[in-house]
Amino acid sequence: MLRKLIREPLIHFLGGALLIFAFFWATGSDRDPADYVISIDETDIDRLTADWKRNFRRAPTQEELDGLIDQEITEEIYYREALRLGLDKNDPVIRRRLFTKMRFIDSEATEDLAPTDAQLQRWMDDHPGKYALSPLYDFEQIYLGQIGNAAANDIIGQLTRGSRPDRFAQPLSLPAALTRASGAEIARQFGDQFAAQLQALEPGTWSGPVSSGFGVHAVRVTARSPGKAAALADVRQRVSNDWHAARQAEQKKKALSRYRSQYEISVAGRP
Amino acid sequence: MRKSLMVAACMAALTIAGCSENTGGDDSSADVVNTEYPEQVFWGDTHLHTDNSIDAFGFGNRLDAEAALRFARGEEVTATKGAKAKLSRPLDFLVIADHSDAMGATKAIMEAPRIALLTNDFLLRWHDMMNESDEGSLRVTSELIDGAAKGTLPSSLTDPEQSRERTADLWTKHGKTVDQYNEPGKFTAFMGFEYTPMPDGDNLHRVVMFRDGPKKMGDTLPYGALGSQDPEKLWGYMGAYEKNTGGKVLAIPHNSNVSNGRMFAMNKYDGSPIDAAYVKTRALREPIVEVTQIKGDSEAHPFLSPNDEFAGFGDAGWDKCNLSCTKNMPPESYAGSYVREALKRGLELTLAIGANPFKFGMIGSTDSHTSLATADENNFFGKHSGNEPTNSQRALEPQNLGTREGRFGWHYLSSGYAAVWATSNTREAIFDAMMRREVYATTGPRMQVRFFGSFDFTAEDTADLVKTGYGKGVPMGGDLSGGDGEAPKFLISALMDPESASLDRIQVIKGWIDASGKSQEKIYNVSWSDADTRKLGADGKLTPVPNSVDLAKGTWDNATGAPELVTFWQDPDFNAAQNAFYYVRVLEIPTPTWPVYDALKFSLTLPKEVIKIQQERAYSSPIWYTPSA
Numbered sequence: 001m002l003r004k005l006i007r008e009p010l011i012h013f014l015g016g017a018l019l020i021f022a023f024f025w026a027t028g029s030d031r032d033p034a035d036y037v038i039s040i041d042e043t044d045i046d047r048l049t050a051d052w053k054r055n056f057r058r059a060p061t062q063e064e065l066d067g068l069i070d071q072e073i074t075e076e077i078y079y080r081e082a083l084r085l086g087l088d089k090n091d092p093v094i095r096r097r098l099f100t101k102m103r104f105i106d107s108e109a110t111e112d113l114a115p116t117d118a119q120l121q122r123w124m125d126d127h128p129g130k131y132a133l134s135p136l137y138d139f140e141q142i143y144l145g146q147i148g149n150a151a152a153n154d155i156i157g158q159l160t161r162g163s164r165p166d167r168f169a170q171p172l173s174l175p176a177a178l179t180r181a182s183g184a185e186i187a188r189q190f191g192d193q194f195a196a197q198l199q200a201l202e203p204g205t206w207s208g209p210v211s212s213g214f215g216v217h218a219v220r221v222t223a224r225s226p227g228k229a230a231a232l233a234d235v236r237q238r239v240s241n242d243w244h245a246a247r248q249a250e251q252k253k254k255a256l257s258r259y260r261s262q263y264e265i266s267v268a269g270r271p
Numbered sequence: 272m273r274k275s276l277m278v279a280a281c282m283a284a285l286t287i288a289g290c291s292e293n294t295g296g297d298d299s300s301a302d303v304v305n306t307e308y309p310e311q312v313f314w315g316d317t318h319l320h321t322d323n324s325i326d327a328f329g330f331g332n333r334l335d336a337e338a339a340l341r342f343a344r345g346e347e348v349t350a351t352k353g354a355k356a357k358l359s360r361p362l363d364f365l366v367i368a369d370h371s372d373a374m375g376a377t378k379a380i381m382e383a384p385r386i387a388l389l390t391n392d393f394l395l396r397w398h399d400m401m402n403e404s405d406e407g408s409l410r411v412t413s414e415l416i417d418g419a420a421k422g423t424l425p426s427s428l429t430d431p432e433q434s435r436e437r438t439a440d441l442w443t444k445h446g447k448t449v450d451q452y453n454e455p456g457k458f459t460a461f462m463g464f465e466y467t468p469m470p471d472g473d474n475l476h477r478v479v480m481f482r483d484g485p486k487k488m489g490d491t492l493p494y495g496a497l498g499s500q501d502p503e504k505l506w507g508y509m510g511a512y513e514k515n516t517g518g519k520v521l522a523i524p525h526n527s528n529v530s531n532g533r534m535f536a537m538n539k540y541d542g543s544p545i546d547a548a549y550v551k552t553r554a555l556r557e558p559i560v561e562v563t564q565i566k567g568d569s570e571a572h573p574f575l576s577p578n579d580e581f582a583g584f585g586d587a588g589w590d591k592c593n594l595s596c597t598k599n600m601p602p603e604s605y606a607g608s609y610v611r612e613a614l615k616r617g618l619e620l621t622l623a624i625g626a627n628p629f630k631f632g633m634i635g636s637t638d639s640h641t642s643l644a645t646a647d648e649n650n651f652f653g654k655h656s657g658n659e660p661t662n663s664q665r666a667l668e669p670q671n672l673g674t675r676e677g678r679f680g681w682h683y684l685s686s687g688y689a690a691v692w693a694t695s696n697t698r699e700a701i702f703d704a705m706m707r708r709e710v711y712a713t714t715g716p717r718m719q720v721r722f723f724g725s726f727d728f729t730a731e732d733t734a735d736l737v738k739t740g741y742g743k744g745v746p747m748g749g750d751l752s753g754g755d756g757e758a759p760k761f762l763i764s765a766l767m768d769p770e771s772a773s774l775d776r777i778q779v780i781k782g783w784i785d786a787s788g789k790s791q792e793k794i795y796n797v798s799w800s801d802a803d804t805r806k807l808g809a810d811g812k813l814t815p816v817p818n819s820v821d822l823a824k825g826t827w828d829n830a831t832g833a834p835e836l837v838t839f840w841q842d843p844d845f846n847a848a849q850n851a852f853y854y855v856r857v858l859e860i861p862t863p864t865w866p867v868y869d870a871l872k873f874s875l876t877l878p879k880e881v882i883k884i885q886q887e888r889a890y891s892s893p894i895w896y897t898p899s900a
Contacts, residue, residue: 093399096402146834173736213829215829238457245341
C-alpha cells in the first residue's frame, strides 16, 4: 500500500508543493514592503560617477550614467531575489567572506589609545617573569676541552686545592672572566646549557664540570647579584608592544567566546 | 572597467583595515654607545616575507609584520597552520622584504567585497578560489608566479600608478609597525622591500634595505619591477632616494642560482656589453650578495669548480631550470649564476674597466614566506605556509608552482642567516658594516668567524687575533694593496656555535688573474680538527672528517670535530702582479638535514635521493688584493 502511494504522481505533486510552501514559511518570506523599495540616492550616483571617472578620466554622459544606474538596479533586484531564495545559504565563499568580515570588525574594536603608565605597570606586575632582570654574574672560567667527567672532576679537585688554572686551560676564544653578565649575555657566548648551570654553583670556589656545546669548563663564580624586577622606564617600548599584542589577541579570543557561549555545540565522538 | 575595479576593491578592503598608532621608537639611535671596533657579531635575516607579499598570502600566510618582528626578537607566535613557533635564540635584526609588486594585493583581492569584482572575471575567479579553500589559494599563487614570469598578469595588478594609493597606505602602516619594534641597542627593525624582476622566469631579484626610518624616508614608496625589470632603473631609484632625502639604501641580489646566468652577466639588461658607468653604479649600490637561502645555495657549482669536493652544497633541485622552471639552464650559463665565479669575473672587469661590479660581501638569509625567520634544521618552518611543520608530507611533495618540472620539498634548505660585525645593534651600525662588507653568510648555525689580512702579521699574532687583526690589518670585506712583493698574510678563526655542531675545517678560497688574463681559483685547507691524524694529501685534499650522524636519532658527536680553529696563513702561490681575492669557508662536521627530523617526527621513510646528511657552513666576505699602480 505504502509502496503504491510512493509511486503515485499526485502524491509527488502535492509533496512538492508542500515543500515549496514549507520553504517560504521557514525562510520567513513574510513580505516586508521595504524589501521592494529600491532608491538610488545622490550618494549612489556620486559613487557611480566617481568610479566611471577613475576609469575613463572623464565624467559619464547622461546616457552612460543612466546605463550605470540601470545596471545598479538590476544587480540589486537579483541580489534581493537571491536572498529571498536563500541562495546565500550553504555557499562556502559567502560563508568564508562573512567570517572574514566579522573577524575584521572584532579586530577593529581592539584598536585603541596609547596605554597609560599605570596600565603598563599593571601589565608588568602581572607578568613578573617576562621582564625580570636576570641575576648578574661575575665569574671566571677555564675551558677543559672535550673530556669526560672523571678527568674534569680530577682537574677541578686540583684547582680547589690551589693549582693554577692556566695549567689546565685549553685555548678557546671565549672570555676567561665576565663581570656583571646577564643570563642572556652568557648564553650568547657560551650557549644556553652553560648559562643554565651557573645558578647552582657555589660562589667563591672552582666548581663544575659545567658542560657546553664546546665541551666542559671549570667555573668559579665570584659574585652573584640576584635578579630583580625591571623598571618600566628601562623596558617601556617592549612592554608597550607586548601589551598591545596581548590585548589584541585577548580581545579576539573574548569576542569569540562571547559568541560561543550562546551556542550549544555538540560533536560526534566528543564528550 | 577592469582597472578601476581592482583599485576600488583594494581601497574598499583598506577602509576596513584600521591603522594602529605608534607608541615606540623613532629614527634615533643616539643613546646607544658604539664600541671602538666591532666586538660582537649580530645575527639577522634580511629577507623575510609576510602576508603583504602577494605570493606569501596566496600560499596561505596570515601572519603580519608585527608577528614577524615578535618572532624574530624571540617571542612565541602561532604559525598560520597552527603550530607554536619560537626561535631557539632571538635574532638581533630583521629586514621585512615584501615583494614591492602588487604589495598587499592578494590580501586585498581576497578581502575585497565580492560585488566590487563582479564584472572582472579575472580577479573574481581568483577571489572565489582564494576564499573557497587553501588549495584554491595555492592555485592562485601558482598562476600569479606563472603570470608574472610570462607577463600575462592583468594591468590592474601590474600598473604601479593604479596601486599607488593602496601601497602608500599600506607602507605608512608598515613603517609604524617597524618603528614600534626597532629598539636601538637591543633589536633592530629595518625598512625594506624586495624588487622582483623575473624576465622569462630568470631571477634578477634584489632585497632593498634602508639605513633610515620612515620619518626620514618621507613619501618614498617601494620600487616595483613591474615598472621596469632593468636593475639599472632600481639603482636610479636608489640614487634619487639618497639625493632627495640624504638617506642611505643598498640592494642585495639573491638566488643568482636560478637566474639562468643573468645575475652576474657580462652584459646589461638590454644585452649590450657593460660599461664603466654600469660597473661603478652597481659597485656603489650592491655591496653584498645573499649567497645562501631556502631556495638553494649560490656559492659554487661542481661544473665550475670540479676540484672543489664541497661545491655542490644546496645545488640539487635548483641548477636544472630557472626560477619559474620555464627554461632549462645549460651548464654554460652557470658562470653568471654562482658567486665565486662572479668574484672572478669582478677581477677581470677590474683589469678591463678599472672598477669591480661584483665586489660582493656575503650574507645568508631565509627568504621565508611564512613570516617566520627560521634556519635551524630541527626547527624549520618551511618556505611557505603550505609546507609548515604540521604538513607531514612536506619533504616529499612536489613544489612545481604550476610549472612543468619537479622540485621537491626536500630541495629547500633550512638556510641561512646574515652575520654582521658591527659596533652596535642599531640601523646605522649594521647598515654601515654591510656597506664595508664586514659580514658573512651561514647556512643557519651561528659560528663566529674572524678573518683579517695584512702584510705585517706574524704567526704569533693569533694569540691576540682580534686586536692585532684590527691594529695591523683589514677585516673581511677589506682591501690590500702594496706589500713590496711579499705575499699577504691572514689571521683566521672560527668558533663553533655552542648550540650546533663542532667544526671540520677552515678553507681559504683564492681567485686570481693569471698571466694570460684568465681567472683561476684554488682551495686551501688551512686548519682542521684532529690535525695529528688527518693529513693533507699531495693534491692538497684532506682526509674527510668522520661521519658521526645517527639517522635513527637525529644526533651527532661533537667530539669528532673541533670546538674552535685558529690559524695564521700566508699565500704560498702569490704573484704580486696579479689581482686576487681570498675568502674563508668554514665547514661543520656532518649533521642531519631537516627532512631527517621530519622523518623521525612523522615516522616517514625517506627515499634514497633525499639528502639526509650535510656539512653546514659559513662563507666570509673576501679580502681583495690589488697590485700597486
